[in-house]
Amino acid sequence: MTENPTDVTIDLRSDDSEGQQLPEIGLDESRVRQIVRETVQDTVKEEVQRAFAKDPAMKRGAIVASKGTLDWAYPPLILGNAAAAVGMETSIFFTFYGLNIIHKDHAKRLKMSAVGNPAMPMPVPGTMPDLITSLPGMIPFATKMMKSTFAEHNVASISELLSTAQEMGIRLIACQMTVDVFGFEQSDFIDGVEFGGAAAFMAQARKSHMTMFI
């Protein structure tokens, strides 16, 4: 191996100075190494932090809203608004049933069902069996109940969250494929909605540290 002229071994430890006092500064080698190590660590840490702060992906977010019930309409809008409030350039992609959220008739389309939703608080003790919650009239009842509970607690309405999102510059993007499959027209959606495909989401998501599928 030593015969090979391309093999170069660099020994950082100089045999001459090992263990000796460095006369100019009066520090032994291990102390010098310690100082260098600490200084380099601090510098690297600072540089990495600076690089992270400059990273534009720290300031971008992409959220998929895929569900179309009243309870599931809230999380993408609340989190999207919060992302914009903390200074992120935010996009929300509405696909499949999530299209209900940005439909002009969202107030009528977003409903609440207690069927298969044992976590939903009901004004009766215990959990209602699905046999009861699936009776006619239960969906309007559950929807009304949730709306009034949210209103009592001063939770912003879906309309308010949508208008705030648009004011904050959040991009609301409807999935064109599901718009077509569900038989919607572009004019069915609130003003300002953009239309795009999965690649439009990916183009934003790949530049974002914060992505969510809701």
Place this chain on the structure above:
Amino acid sequence: MSELQVDAVVDTRGQNCPMPIMNSTRAMRQLEVGQVIKLMATDKGAKSDVPAWAESNGHEVIESDTQGEVLTFIVRKGED
């Protein structure tokens, strides 16, 4: 809490997440760097939300105070 000169009062009492920070963001957009808002909130989450929101935007929470259910923050607009 000191009687500091404030440039805008953001009263979010009664509002819930995320409206306190949304309304604070609205208010900050109207102000210049260095100007100060007084933010009042009853949303219990504001206790951690307001400092997180401020830090993310480069704003400085100068003072915070709790009187009963009302949280009050004095926040100075920073450079983003």
